[in-house]
Amino acid sequence: MPGSNPRALEKGRSLAADILIMDLEDSVTPDKKQAARDNIKAALGEGGYGAREIMVRVNHLDTDHGAEDIRQMAACGADALLMPKTEDAATLRSALDLMMEAGAPDHMKLWFMIETPKGILRAEEIAGASDRLGGIVLGTADLTKELHCLKTADRLPYLYSLGHCIVVARAYGLAIIDGPFEDLNDDAGFAAICQQSLEWGFDGKSLIHPKTIATANETFGPSPADIERAKRVISAFAEAEAKSQGVTLLDGQLVERLHVEDARRVLALAEKAAEIAAQSE
Numbered sequence: 402m403p404g405s406n407p408r409a410l411e412k413g414r415s416l417a418a419d420i421l422i423m424d425l426e427d428s429v430t431p432d433k434k435q436a437a438r439d440n441i442k443a444a445l446g447e448g449g450y451g452a453r454e455i456m457v458r459v460n461h462l463d464t465d466h467g468a469e470d471i472r473q474m475a476a477c478g479a480d481a482l483l484m485p486k487t488e489d490a491a492t493l494r495s496a497l498d499l500m501m502e503a504g505a506p507d508h509m510k511l512w513f514m515i516e517t518p519k520g521i522l523r524a525e526e527i528a529g530a531s532d533r534l535g536g537i538v539l540g541t542a543d544l545t546k547e548l549h550c551l552k553t554a555d556r557l558p559y560l561y562s563l564g565h566c567i568v569v570a571r572a573y574g575l576a577i578i579d580g581p582f583e584d585l586n587d588d589a590g591f592a593a594i595c596q597q598s599l600e601w602g603f604d605g606k607s608l609i610h611p612k613t614i615a616t617a618n619e620t621f622g623p624s625p626a627d628i629e630r631a632k633r634v635i636s637a638f639a640e641a642e643a644k645s646q647g648v649t650l651l652d653g654q655l656v657e658r659l660h661v662e663d664a665r666r667v668l669a670l671a672e673k674a675a676e677i678a679a680q681s682e
């Protein structure tokens with residue numbers, strides 16, 4: 402949500418989104434950067450965002466605004482800062498130094514966006530820059546422009562780029578969020594892309610308007626059937642272990658310890674989703 406839009410910042414308190422990205426970058430014009438910083442500081446000072454994680458997207462350090470964004474946002478109450486258009490590890494290390502100088506609390510993470518060809522090629526080097534990194538957000542709008550590719554329904558033109566980033570995220574223990582879908586009139590297209598994004602391994606989808614939240618949550622959030630199955634997997638494996646068996650079958654499907662880990666992840670996601678849903682309209 403643009404930091405220059407106080408109504409959007411206010412609205413965030415009632416939206417069923419896991420993460421709110423308050424933007425100082427491309428959705429804010431240069432003349433409104435300071436007003437946007439002030440809006441975000443005021444909104445976070447007021448609080449009321451509940452269990453939602455708050456991230457502030459700063460401008461890149463090679464712009465006139467990036468360093469000042471970090472100075473002003475490091476201790477504003479956000480959970481993380483988000484560096485756009487990241488192309489090297491050095492930028493993230495400089496951003497982390499600035500965050501610490503500006504009094505960022507120990508729990509504050511730095512996330513980064515990959516949205517250029519150099520970022521894709523160097524994603525692994527970037528992901529290894531620090532253990533204070535929280536996750537990757539894909540910038541598919543910028544990436545489309547940079548690759549000169551077309552936005553096809555099957556997204557084959559992005560397969561290498563997005564697939565590479567997903568592998569890097571998992572290798573480095575980072576969350577990974579897919580880029581935004583830009584056509585707010587194409588509900589069916591958006592739902593199909595969310596499903597593809599889930600199948601490819603993304604943790605979630607960047608959203609630009611509240612009307613898309615329900616579809617994203619239905620796609621990425623565990624369904625009642627997923628939750629039920631996760632509980633049954635955990636108890637089936639516990640029963641097998643009690644009999645000194647390392648594997649068992651549930652409805653004809655193999656269950657091993659790895660499935661238990663995944664089942665626990667599903668239950669943790671469901672718990673968080675329920676907490677946010679209870680705080681949303």
Ligand SMILES: CC(C)(COP(=O)(O)OP(=O)(O)OC[C@H]1O[C@@H](n2cnc3c(N)ncnc32)[C@H](O)[C@@H]1OP(=O)(O)O)[C@@H](O)C(=O)NCCC(=O)NCCSC(=O)C[C@H](O)C(=O)O
Binds near residue numbers: 402409427428541
């Ligand atoms: C597109 C919009 C300008 C539309 O806003 P608006 O005219 O207010 O739409 P509605 O009247 O339909 O809004 C209904 C209510 O929802 C609130 N709203 C709208 N958008 C947001 C939002 N983004 N966050 C929070 N709340 C929002 C309105 O205030 C209305 O509430 P109410 O008053 O109760 O009726 C707007 O949606 C918008 O600006 N969207 C784009 C935001 C954006 O550009 N973000 C940057 C992400 S894009 C990106 O990062 C690309 C990336 O870098 C890449 O390269 O891929």
Ligand SMILES: [Mg+2]
Binds near residue numbers: 427485543
């Ligand atoms: Mg971008």
